[in-house]
Amino acid sequence: MTLSPQFLDEVRARTSLSTLIGRSVKLQKAGREWKACCPFHKEKTPSFTINDEKGFYHCFGCGAHGDAIRYLTDARGLPFMEAVKELADAVGLEVPAPDPRAQQKAERAAGLYDVTEAAQRWFVEQLGSIEGAAAREYLKRRGIKDATIARFGFGFAPDSRGKLKSALQDCGIERLIETGLLIDPEGEREPYDRFRGRLMIPIRDQRGRVIAFGGRILGDGEPKYLNSPETPLFDKGRTLYNLDRAAPASRNSRRVVVVEGYLDVIALDQAGIGEAVAPLGTALTEGQLERLWRLAPAPILCFDGDAAGQKAAVRAAHRALPHVGPGRSLGFVTLPAGQDPDDLVRSQGRAAFEALLEAPEPLVDRLWRHESSAEPLDTPEARAGLKRRLFELAATIADSDVREQYRMELLQRFDALTRPQRQGGERPAFQRGAFQGGGRFAPGRFQNGRFQIPRPVSEQAKAVASAGLDPRWLRAVLAGLVRHPQVIAGHAEAVAALPIGDPASLRLRDILLSAALIHGELDHERLNTILTEEGAAPLAEALRQERGLAFSFTRRDADPERAHRDLVLVIDTLAAQPGLCSALEAATERLKETGDEAAFQEQQRLRKARDEAEKQLAALIEGDAGSRQEQGV
Structure with missing residues (x-):
């Protein structure tokens, strides 16, 4: 019987998993979850x-993972349909009547397992025959031991068009064709054996039943590897080679390793790494990823170190990205150039491979490395292209929390890579963050989803920062940022450097900064949504409505271009004040101590800079700023 995914989802949704498991396992409440000693392995501390x-x-x-249906099949050993029926009865659902066509297909598939098992036994017999000598010699050269040959069921298909057909004629020609063992040509030609002159490797489903075969050619010829075609038993896009053995092994190792081919899996198993699987000649699919995530939260992809292997890794990363979430990611291992896992364990042993598995490259790192090295970033257009690609990648993630974290992480890396540099690698002061003693900025950083502002490092700067901005300027700047949020992203570090003492205003500033750094250039609609979610909408609205702020950027009818220009000028000037005051006080102290001309000149220069900054701010008050602009001052 075949049940629709919708029906199975309804059964799962109506089932209380804790109630089901609690019938036989003692549970403890742990926040929003439950804890217990695992029913699948012995333990004293609940995990x-x-x-x-x-x-x-x-x-x-042990890595056991699943839903209500999986629990009944694994813990109680119920067949799948019996598990579904028991759960459906418990929640008042009626199992749909079987679809005659689906039932017929399932019954036909059940009969085909006998055919594939018979073929497997025949291939094993041929490997031990005189004709199988070349295949045995090949396995010996590859260092595959007799115990491994028996465990994985290696066989041999003689170089003949009809030996298998004759040997298995009692199975019926139609069934041999349906399992892909025979090719049925068009016209009047007779069906003939698909696999000829090849080392045969059985492909099993998760229950260990033979469903298909892979054949490796022993001499010259193409293709090097030949798989069974898709059949009622074999869905290539949902099958992983060695899954039946890797699943239990992964519970002990708490990981699963994905390699490119059969012999890589077999070499790793022989070396003691039994949790390896391989896709079957195709790029990793969503169906295969789902099966991998049932075994481990971050399967490790270990493709060959050549260009083709690395392209396959990037394709897998792109394929997985829309489906990642908490507890669902990927790790990547890059092998030495020109080597595959089989080469590495044969030449250097298990320890060399284990060392690579100890530190897999996270998914975000692999994506960043690929995109940032795709082309030179020596033009604005190239940098803009990188930024767009990064945001497009993040936008494909379905989980909103993970999507936001990726945007934030990739934006940080982009900013670190592309921010302008001065001679000697020093960035302009207004781009470096909060001033340190001597007039240098200390960059802000993200932590726990928030933009964290470092405190000034000198005592003088600390005093200015603790006092904070003049309340009038503080309200004006925040009102300007709320009215013109598109300014924030391009001047984030200067905004971050503003000395704000009032806790409510500081929180509003940090919310604005985090929003801009996560989402890029903000519009009013998005900002209002964020402010509402953060509980800061009342303060923002009060600033918008305040009428005692006579600045171009706080007026509703102001020219947008002028308002933006004036707001940026005010922010840059106010952000510079703590460092400027700190430097001036330091110069004054040096002058008192030394009395030399250099100290005096430095003090005068800094005092003049402070006075000019104050005049510049005064000139921006509404009216005065307009008249000075008209006069060309």
């Missing part, structure tokens, strides 16, 4: 968790 909201259980000790 088995149940999440009713998400509908799954997970053991951090």
Whole structure:
């Protein structure tokens, strides 16, 4: 019987997983989840968790993971349909009547397992025959031991068009064709054996049943590897080679490793790494990723170190990105150039491969490395192209929380890579963040989803920062940022450097900064949504409505271009004040101590800069700023 995904989802949604498991396992409440000692392995400290909201259980000790249906099949050994029926009865759902066509297909598939098992036994017999000598010699050259040959069921297909057909004629020609063992040509030609002159490797489903074959040619010829075609038993896009063995091994190792081919899997297993699987001649699919995530939260992809292998890794990263979420990611291992896992373990042993697996490259790092090195970033257009690609990648992630974290992380890396540099690698002061003693900025950083502002490092600067901006200027700047949020992203570090003492105003500033750094250039609609979510909308609205702020950027009818220009000028000037005052006080102290001409000149220069900044701010008050602008001052 075939049940629709919609029906199965309804069964899962109506089932209380904690109630189901709690019938036989003692549970402890742990926040929004439940904890217990794992029913799948012996333990004294609970590492088995149940999440009713998400509908799954997970053991951090052995890796057991699944939903309500999986629990009944694994813990109680029920067949799938019996598990579904029991759950459906418990929640008042009626299992749909079987679709005759689906039932017929399932019954036909059940009969085909006998055919593939018979073919497997025949291929194994041929490997031990005289004709199988070349295949045995090949396995010996590859260092594959007899125990490994038996465990993985290696066989041999003689170089003949009809030997398998004759040997398995009792299975029926139609069924041999349906399992892909025979090719049925068009016209009047007779069906003939698909696999000829090849080392044969059986492909099994998760229950260990033979469903298809892979054949490696022993001499010259193409293709090097030949897989069975898709059949009622074999869905290439949902099958992973060695999944039946890797699944239990992954519970002990708490990881699963994805390599490119059969022999890589087999070489790793022989070296003691049994949790390896391989896709079957195709790029990693969504269906295969889903199966991998049931085994481990971050499967490790280990493709060959050549260009083709690295392209396959990037394709897998792009394929996985829309589906990542908490507990669902990927790791990547890059092998030495020209080597595959089989080469590495044969030449350097298991320890060399284990060393690579100890520190896999996270998914975000692989994506960033690929995109940032795709082309030179020596033009504005190239840098803009990189930024767009990064944001487009992040936008494909379905999980909103993870999507926001990726945008934030990639924006930080982009900013660090592309921010303008001065001679000697020093950036302009207004781009470097909060002033340090001597007039240099200290950059802000993200932490826990917020932009964290470093405190001034000199005592003089600390005094200015603790006192904060004059309340009038503070309200004016915040009102300007709320009215003109598109300014924030381009001047984030100067905004971050503003000395703000009032806690409510400081929180509003940090919300504005975080929003701009996560989402890029803000519009009013997006900003209002964020302010409402953060509980800061009342303060922002009060600033918009305040009428005692006589600046171009606080007026509703102001020219937008002029308002933006004046607001940026005020922000840059106010952000510079703590460092300027700190430097001036330091110069004054040096003058008192030394009395030399250099100290005096430095003090006068800094005092003049401070006075000019104050005049510049005064000139921006509404009216005075307009008249001075008209006079060309």
